[in-house]
Amino acid sequence: DAGITQSPRHKVTETGTPVTLRCHQTENHRYMYWYRQDPGHGLRLIHYSYGVKDTDKGEVSDGYSVSRSKTEDFLLTLESATSSQTSVYFCAISPSDTQYFGPGTRLTVL
Amino acid sequence: QKEVEQDPGPLSVPEGAIVSLNCTYSNSAFQYFMWYRQYSRKGPELLMYTYSSGNKEDGRFTAQVDKSSKYISLFIRDSQPSDSATYLCAMDFGNEKLTFGTGTRLTIIP
Numbered sequence: 157d158a159g160i161t162q163s164p165r166h167k168v169t170e171t172g173t174p175v176t177l178r179c180h181q182t183e184n185h186r187y188m189y190w191y192r193q194d195p196g197h198g199l200r201l202i203h204y205s206y207g208v209k210d211t212d213k214g215e216v217s218d219g220y221s222v223s224r225s226k227t228e229d230f231l232l233t234l235e236s237a238t239s240s241q242t243s244v245y246f247c248a249i250s251p252s253d254t255q256y257f258g259p260g261t262r263l264t265v266l
Numbered sequence: 267q268k269e270v271e272q273d274p275g276p277l278s279v280p281e282g283a284i285v286s287l288n289c290t291y292s293n294s295a296f297q298y299f300m301w302y303r304q305y306s307r308k309g310p311e312l313l314m315y316t317y318s319s320g321n322k323e324d325g326r327f328t329a330q331v332d333k334s335s336k337y338i339s340l341f342i343r344d345s346q347p348s349d350s351a352t353y354l355c356a357m358d359f360g361n362e363k364l365t366f367g368t369g370t371r372l373t374i375i376p
Contacts, residue, residue: 187362196274198354198368199310206362214363246309250362253298253317257309 159183160258162247168264175234177261179247181227187250188230190214190222192243193260199246205230237265269293272355272367280375285342289355289367292336296365298358299331301340303351304369310354314340345374 159182169175179188189204191214201214203222211222219241223231234241242265248255272289279285287301298317302310314329316322322329330339338357342349355367 189363196368198272199356199364199366201363204363253358253360253362254300254312254315255356255364256312257302259309260307262307 160247160249160256162245162258162261164261165259166262168266169237170266171238172236175237175263175265177232177245177247177263179230179232179258181230181249183249183251184227185249185251186227188224189248189250189255190220190230190232191246191248192216192241193246194243202232202245237263239265241265267292269365270355270357270367273370274368276371276373278373278375279345281345281347283345283374285340285345285349285372285374287340287342287353287355287370287372289338290336291338291357291365293359294333294336295359296357297360299329299338300356300358300364301327301329302354302356304354305351313353347374347376350374 161180163178190202191199193199200216205211205224221233245261247258270291301314303313304310316329319331319333326343328341350373352369352371354369356364
């Protein structure tokens with residue numbers, strides 16, 4: 157998985173609780189991304205980062221925030237989880253004009 | 267209309283057949299074109315990457331881009347059961363952000 161790890165790999169939580177997902181890379185790449193994948197929608201970009209403390213929104217950013225205090229770590233936070241945020245979340249890095257993905261985190265919000 | 271359209275399938279073919287997977291797109295500004303393979307419960311894996319119109323071959327896989335028709339294809343020759351997966355097309359304007367198709371689920375029948 158191109159030097160990318162995600163944690164946790166699985167999580168079940170309740171509506172209204174905060175959740176943080178972590179993406180860690182060993183490749184020292186500048187660009188990092190968070191996607192969610194849902195049936196019928198494919199991969200949709202939530203947020204991305206183009207450097208430490210430099211982040212921007214993707215197409216489905218409502219309800220999510222991110223932080224990047226170190227090159228190797230990109231955190232995705234659901235401030236107050238909702239059932240609509242049940243999904244598989246993928247982190248990606250971009251060494252050039254393409255992207256390489258982590259193994260994913262399967263999140264269930266009850 | 268979505269920017270990238272991909273038939274979700276499912277597509278089932280016998281082992282050894284040639285498989286053709288396709289995506290169409292609406293924005294002529296896309297510059298880079300990719301195909302990802304995703305096995306069940308795994309992250310997407312980069313399969314092919316191309317920039318210009320024409321064909322690019324890698325083993326049993328050929329990626330074809332027709333910018334005039336806004337159409338890309340992935341051909342798999344001598345298909346194997348291990349090729350059973352979901353195939354995602356993706357495109358980039360050159361701004362480090364990818365737009366994905368929804369994926370085509372492929373099954374190779376032994």
